[in-house]
Amino acid sequence: xxxxxxxxxxxxxxxxxxxxxxxxxxxxxxxxxxxxxxxxxxxxxxxxxxxxxxxxxxxxxxxxxxxxxxxxxxxxxxxxxxxxxxxxxxxxxxxxxxxxxxxxxxxxxxxxxxxxxxxxxxxxxxxxxxxxxxxxxxxxxxxxxxxxxxxxxxxxxxxxxxxxxxxxxxxxxxxxxxxxxxxxxxxxxxxxxxxxxxxxxxxxxxxxxxxxxxxxxxxxxxxxxxxxxxxxxxxxxxxxxxxxxxxxxxxxxxxxxxxxxxxxxxxxxxxxxxxxxxxxxxxxxxxxxxxxxxxxxxxxxxxxxxxxxxxxxxxxxxxxxxxxxxxxxxxxxxxxxxxxxxxxxxxxxxxxxxxxxxxxxxxxxxxxxxxxxxxxxxxxxxxxxxxxxxxxxxxxxxxxxxxxxxxxxxxxxxxxxxxxxxxxxxxxxxxxxxxxxxxxxxxxxxxxxxxxxxxxxxxxxxxxxxxxxxxxxxxxxxxxxxxxxxxx
Amino acid sequence: xxxxxxxxxxxxxxxxxxxxxxxxxxxxxxxxxxxxxxxxxxxxxxxxxxxxxxxxxxxxxxxxxxxxxxxxxxxxxxxxxxxxxxxxxxxxxxxxxxxxxxxxxxxxxxxxxxxxxxxxxxxxxxxxxxxxxxxxxxxxxxxxxxxxxxxxxxxxxxxxxxxxxxxxxxxxxxxxxxxxxxxxxxxxxxxxxxxxxxxxxxxxxxxxxxxxxxxxxxxxxxxxxxxxxxxxxxxxxxxxxxxxxxxxxxxxxxxxxxxxxxxxxxxxxxxxxxxxxxxxxxxxxxxxxxxxxxxxxxxxxxxxxxxxxxxxxxxxxxxxxxxxxxxxxxxxxxxxxxxxxxxxxxxxxxxxxxxxxxxxxxxxxxxxxxxxxxxxxxxxxxxxxxxxxxxxxxxxxxxxxxxxxxxxxxxxxxxxxxxxxxxxxxxxxxxxxxxxxxxxxxxxxxxxxxxxxxxxxxxxxxxxxxxxxxxxxxxxxxxx
Numbered sequence: 001x002x003x004x005x006x007x008x009x010x011x012x013x014x015x016x017x018x019x020x021x022x023x024x025x026x027x028x029x030x031x032x033x034x035x036x037x038x039x040x041x042x043x044x045x046x047x048x049x050x051x052x053x054x055x056x057x058x059x060x061x062x063x064x065x066x067x068x069x070x071x072x073x074x075x076x077x078x079x080x081x082x083x084x085x086x087x088x089x090x091x092x093x094x095x096x097x098x099x100x101x102x103x104x105x106x107x108x109x110x111x112x113x114x115x116x117x118x119x120x121x122x123x124x125x126x127x128x129x130x131x132x133x134x135x136x137x138x139x140x141x142x143x144x145x146x147x148x149x150x151x152x153x154x155x156x157x158x159x160x161x162x163x164x165x166x167x168x169x170x171x172x173x174x175x176x177x178x179x180x181x182x183x184x185x186x187x188x189x190x191x192x193x194x195x196x197x198x199x200x201x202x203x204x205x206x207x208x209x210x211x212x213x214x215x216x217x218x219x220x221x222x223x224x225x226x227x228x229x230x231x232x233x234x235x236x237x238x239x240x241x242x243x244x245x246x247x248x249x250x251x252x253x254x255x256x257x258x259x260x261x262x263x264x265x266x267x268x269x270x271x272x273x274x275x276x277x278x279x280x281x282x283x284x285x286x287x288x289x290x291x292x293x294x295x296x297x298x299x300x301x302x303x304x305x306x307x308x309x310x311x312x313x314x315x316x317x318x319x320x321x322x323x324x325x326x327x328x329x330x331x332x333x334x335x336x337x338x339x340x341x342x343x344x345x346x347x348x349x350x351x352x353x354x355x356x357x358x359x360x361x362x363x364x365x366x367x368x369x370x371x372x373x374x375x376x377x378x379x380x381x382x383x384x385x386x387x388x389x390x391x392x393x394x395x396x397x398x399x400x401x402x403x404x405x406x407x408x409x410x411x412x413x414x415x416x417x418x419x420x421x422x423x424x425x426x427x428x429x430x431x432x433x434x435x436x437x438x439x440x441x442x443x444x445x446x447x448x449x450x451x452x453x454x455x456x457x458x459x460x461x462x463x464x465x466x467x468x469x470x471x472x473x474x475x476x477x478x479x480x481x482x483x484x485x486x487x488x
Numbered sequence: 489x490x491x492x493x494x495x496x497x498x499x500x501x502x503x504x505x506x507x508x509x510x511x512x513x514x515x516x517x518x519x520x521x522x523x524x525x526x527x528x529x530x531x532x533x534x535x536x537x538x539x540x541x542x543x544x545x546x547x548x549x550x551x552x553x554x555x556x557x558x559x560x561x562x563x564x565x566x567x568x569x570x571x572x573x574x575x576x577x578x579x580x581x582x583x584x585x586x587x588x589x590x591x592x593x594x595x596x597x598x599x600x601x602x603x604x605x606x607x608x609x610x611x612x613x614x615x616x617x618x619x620x621x622x623x624x625x626x627x628x629x630x631x632x633x634x635x636x637x638x639x640x641x642x643x644x645x646x647x648x649x650x651x652x653x654x655x656x657x658x659x660x661x662x663x664x665x666x667x668x669x670x671x672x673x674x675x676x677x678x679x680x681x682x683x684x685x686x687x688x689x690x691x692x693x694x695x696x697x698x699x700x701x702x703x704x705x706x707x708x709x710x711x712x713x714x715x716x717x718x719x720x721x722x723x724x725x726x727x728x729x730x731x732x733x734x735x736x737x738x739x740x741x742x743x744x745x746x747x748x749x750x751x752x753x754x755x756x757x758x759x760x761x762x763x764x765x766x767x768x769x770x771x772x773x774x775x776x777x778x779x780x781x782x783x784x785x786x787x788x789x790x791x792x793x794x795x796x797x798x799x800x801x802x803x804x805x806x807x808x809x810x811x812x813x814x815x816x817x818x819x820x821x822x823x824x825x826x827x828x829x830x831x832x833x834x835x836x837x838x839x840x841x842x843x844x845x846x847x848x849x850x851x852x853x854x855x856x857x858x859x860x861x862x863x864x865x866x867x868x869x870x871x872x873x874x875x876x877x878x879x880x881x882x883x884x885x886x887x888x889x890x891x892x893x894x895x896x897x898x899x900x901x902x903x904x905x906x907x908x909x910x911x912x913x914x915x916x917x918x919x920x921x922x923x924x925x926x927x928x929x930x931x932x933x934x935x936x937x938x939x940x941x942x943x944x945x946x947x948x949x950x951x952x953x954x955x956x957x958x959x960x961x962x963x964x965x966x967x968x
Contacts, residue, residue: 081534094533101527103534202533207764236538236766313764316568319577320531324630340570363568363759372761 004029006480009072009166009220010246016062016071023062023071027055027115030073033164034117040140042149042158044078045086046118054115061113068223068246069167070113076169077156078119079126080211081200082106085116089202090124090134093321093328093347103200104232105169105211112227117165121155124349125318126176126204128152129418130411133351138408141184142481143447147405150180156214157184163480167215167224171201173208174306175400175425178437181214182400182450185439187467187477188214189221192457193432194239196225197232203317205310208429217477218438218467222246225460239458248461249468254288256466259393261296264424270403276441276449277399283470292393298385299427301378306426307419308362308375314352315359321347354415379430386431386456395466396454398424400437404447424452434460438467439476448476489727490691493719494699495648495684496608499661500639501671502615502679503546509614509638510537510580517677521620521631529614529636531576536765539564543638544587544769546670547612549779550640551588553664553786554607561770562587564612564763569756572630573617581641583760586611587769593644593664595656605657606645613639640670646685646696651715655708658682659810663787666812672851675706682711687732688722697722698732702746704739714739718746790815798828804836813850820857826864834860838878842885854888863891873951876900903950909942913958916941927963935959 004026007015015021031048051073058071065071076082079089081099083106088094102110109116123133131139131154139154141147142162149158153170157180160168170177172190181188189212196211203209213224222245231240258281265274281291323329323343330342348356362371389396402421411418428435433454440451455463471477508515511528528535551558563585566578591607617632642661648654662673662680673680682705687697702718705711722732736755737746785793787809794805809815814835821831839860843850860881867877872895880891880900895901903909917924920938927934935956942955 079534087533089533097533099527099532099534101532101535199536200534203765205764234538235536237764312761316566316578316759316761319568319570320533320575322570322577324572325530325575326532336572360759363761365757365759368759368761376762 005033005163007166008216009074010068010223012166013068013070013072013223017065019063023055023059023115024052026071027051027073027117030117030165033162034159037142037159037162037164039145040142040149040158040162041137042121042139042155042162042164043075043118044088044090044121044134044136044155047085047116048118050085051115051117058113058115065113067112067227069227071115072166073115073117074109074167074169075117075120075156075159075165076106076109077122077153077171079122079171079202079204080105080169081202082116082119085119087119087202088136089126090122090136091348091352092135093343094202095135095328097327099200101200103211104197104234105228106200108228109169114227120153120159120168120170123152123154123176124352125202125314126152126171126173127314127351127355129175129179129422130406130408131155131180132408132412133349135349140408141405141447143185144405144445147407147447148183148411150183150401150405152176152180153188153214154180157181157186157188160184160186160214160216161481163482167213167220169211169224169228170214171204171209171211172425172429173204173210173310174422174429177212177214178400178425178435178450178452179422181437182439182452183405183448185448185450185476185479186214187217187221187436187438187471188212189225189436189460189464190428190434191225191229191460192239192434193429194237195229195241195434195458195460197228197230197235197238199232199234203313205313206317207313208306208310210429217471218436218464219246219249221436222249222464222468225464241458243461245461245464249465251287251465251469251472253284253466253469256284256289256395256462257292257393258284258289258466259389259396260291260293261299261389261396261398262293263296263299264398268402269399270443272441272443273399273401273403273449276443277397277451280397280440280451280470283473284466287469287473289466294389294392296385296389298382299423302382302427302430303420303423305375305378305382306422306430307358308371309379309430311355311359312363312372312375313359315356315363318348318352318356323347351412351415382427382430383432386427386433386454390456394455395459395462398452398454400424400450400452404443404445404449428452428454433457434463436463436467438470439479440470440474441476442479448479491688491719491723491726492691492693493649493686493688493715494646494696495654495686495715496646497642497644497648497654497657498683498685499642499658500681500683501550501642501665501673503543503638503640504669504671505540505542505546505638507540507542508636509540509543509612510636513636515637517679519633521629522633524633525635530632531635537580539766539769540638543612544771545779546638546668547587547610547640548771548776549668549783550642550665550670551591551610552776552780553668553783554588554591554593554610554642554661556588556591556607556610558588558771558776559585560773561585561768563768564766565760566763568759571616572628573619573635575617575632575635579614579616580763580766581613582611584762585768593657593660595653595660597656598652603653605647605653608643608645610640610642613641615639646687651712654684654715655712658708658711663810663812667784667786669784675708678706681706684711684715684718686715686718686722688719688726697726698734700732700734700746701736702739703736703749710739710741713744714746717744721746787815794828794832798832800829800832804832807836808832811850817850817857821861821864824858824861826861827868830864830868831860834864834881838881839885842882846886853885855885856888859884859888859891866891866895870902870904870951871895872900872902873948875952876902876948900949903946909946909950909955909958912942912945913955913962916945917959917962924963935963938963
């Protein structure tokens with residue numbers, strides 16, 4: 001059974017197609033793994049029975065199915081709508097919310113024959129970098145359960161890393177796929193803004209949010225993206241996408257100009273992380289890539305800019321959770337205003353309230369120009385800086401986070417420090433670019449380190465191919481927490 | 489002191505698109521509560537708005553017709569506030585880059601002159617739902633059917649000085665939007681709603697006084713009365729040495745007065761910011777050119793054409809073009825071959841009379857243009873006389889009956905047999921010897937009586953002129 005769980009999603013898909021493994025077998029193996037890994041708390045809602053029914057129904061067409069991921073069990077972050085299945089955003093306020101509709105991504109996965117094991121834990125409303133702000137308790141890192149898995153897609157990263165499912169669907173507003181992927185030693189991709197439809201993704205910051213995959217390797221991520229990306233008539237910001245990402249994986253990076261922005265490797269970066277990330281440059285160079293170093297001073301402004309814009313949009317997006325139409329409502333209230341105040345004060349956790357207040361402040365009359373408008377202008381500058389950088393190189397290599405996964409409880413005590421650790425990921429969301437996080441080594445404590453590859457808009461094929469090339473030559477992505485235990 | 493009243497208007501107009509602004513729910517008025525809505529227009533988590541292209545087209549066409557500059561790259565913004573009729577807790581509207589700006593609307597003043605009202609901007613937005621208070625259960629209920637119905641808001645500069653100018657502008661606006669077909673402009677159903685901003689200042693002053701905004705004005709009459717009331721209230725305050733407070737006031741139709749709703753100090757901070765879910769709208773010059781080419785002939789141009797080409801008096805042309813339903817009816821009747829003057833006479837006479845009797849609006853009547861054209865045709869063919877035609881018209885008006893069938897069923901066809909008319913004249917004259925004698929004694933009125941008697945004998949089915957001729961000629965003959 002363990003061997004089955006060690007297959008990649010594409011290997012499992014191929015085995016299902018050949019009839020070597022039944023979808024039910026795979027599903028049962030995954031459900032057992034989920035059960036065995038309960039202490040990680042990576043799931044909020046498990047849909048085991050539904051998954052088994054689905055598995056049986058899907059088996060009929062297993063041999064003729066078009067998708068290379070047909071029948072492969074996966075799980076979905078709990079801020080992506082699943083018809084009739086609770087979608088809580090890890091919040092008390094949506095504790096009983098079962099949407100009467102599917103997200104476009106959920107629909108596309110179902111059409112491709114994915115088996116859904118349930119809904120994954122996350123930071124409340126995707127606000128956090130540790131999955132500790134979840135109303136349903138923190139998720140733990142499978143490599144060291146005293147450490148956080150990262151966030152906000154911590155449940156997704158932990159589930160993939162612990163071999164509880166073959167891939168997971170997360171969302172990334174400021175690094176929420178890439179950073180937990182890095183902390184948990186899996187591969188995660190946030191596509192170009194608009195690459196994947198946001199219809200059915202419960203919004204945190206609409207202009208920055210993107211749905212994307214977390215999986216064992218770049219090839220699995222490419223296959224998942226092939227399934228979920230592309231224009232959607234229900235999302236006016238979605239983009240058309242042509243060709244298969246999976247078919248574009250050649251491993252050929254000859255002549256590729258890999259940019260090393262000096263400002264991403266300076267102060268504040270852990271030395272072990274620095275060394276591991278730069279090893280990617282060495283590996284790609286050995287395959288014929290060319291290295292280009294340059295300064296990238298705009299990094300200095302990205303964290304405040306991100307937190308102003310994201311909080312502003314969040315304050316508006318989360319206003320609808322007012323206890324009037326659905327979701328949790330405070331019990332004793334005197335009038336309408338009291339109903340709003342009590343419901344929102346008691347229904348949201350501290351981090352969500354903090355960001356709503358921050359966002360409300362920066363949009364307020366008298367402060368709009370100084371904060372929100374200025375942040376929008378800086379966002380424009382960040383885009384320009386990336387445009388300029390991509391005149392010098394084809395891809396950029398940076399760390400994902402300044403350190404490996406911190407211990408539980410360390411980050412929440414100092415939110416500002418937690419925000420600052422998002423420095424390498426938020427710039428990519430501000431510029432709307434594709435970014436990928438992949439394992440590139442381990443620190444002395446045995447915790448995985450992730451490297452980030454950033455490409456120009458719609459350069460997903462290039463980003464994935466470079467990661468694929470790196471993974472052809474390395475085996476960091478093949479290590480599993482269980483394996484570590486076995487060797488240790 | 490002499491005071492000048494200064495007024496600006498904000499008019500909300502529901503657009504007559506079939507579906508809502510951001511989803512495919514129907515915009516039909518009056519469905520059972522919460523039957524015309526979906527996860528998108530009720531702002532359920534995760535749903536996204538996608539702009540209805542017809543809304544943009546209608547708004548752009550309205551902007552063009554009001555002589556506005558169209559903002560080639562315009563954008564939506566969010567207006568944030570909490571209220572149970574607004575399920576997203578923000579309204580998607582346009583603040584920073586509205587679709588149209590700097591328009592001009594000429595109106596006729598009472599003195600017969602022309603005045604131009606400047607349009608500050610025209611923007612698109614979504615309507616909110618409706619709260620229904622149930623006093624019996626002491627509960628407020630939400631009906632989200634209206635959520636996401638497309639609106640345009642048209643904001644004027646403070647260019648009005650009298651209530652008459654305001655009403656003239658609104659009539660002009662309504663006519664324009666109806667001609668464009670972008671709204672049905674029914675005030676009763678709330679598809680045209682008006683907020684009035686009003687301040688007063690000493691005559692000759694250049695600076696504006698403190699203004700109040702009046703809401704809840706749902707008829708032209710209410711608007712005129714509210715303006716009269718509010719200007720008097722403000723003038724009285726100032727003459728007593730008090731000051732006007734900047735606030736929003738509600739017009740109470742029953743009490744005939746305005747009441748304070750909220751002052752500026754309590755005004756909401758709407759925290760507008762660009763709507764991230766909708767990319768900016770880019771309207772190409774080619775697109776706008778195509779819209780311009782499709783603009784219909786407006787009321788003023790049509791009025792002039794009716795006077796020039798059909799010889800209609802100015803007042804008749806004015807009434808016909810005043811309402812889109814009438815002008816459409818008129819055009820349809822003449823397209824079916826009826827002479828324009830004849831069609832106009834019927835419409836301004838009998839048709840208007842019947843509408844008034846039935847208490848109906850032209851846009852809701854059953855009568856179709858084909859029916860009137862047919863009736864006019866029967867008169868000009870001499871098959872029925874005008875008096876009979878009026879009778880037929882009155883009878884078939886409510887249900888759009890067939891004039892042909894009605895005439896057949898009631899045997900109203902005109903008598904074409906000249907011999908029968910002559911025999912009847914002969915018979916009447918020989919019986920009415922007293923009247924004949926009167927006539928011959930010089931009493932001309934007796935002729936009318938005799939003609940009437942002949943018509944009566946023929947059950948009104950003869951051509952009255954022919955009968956008149958026959959009686960006159962017979963009387964000219966010497967007595968036997």
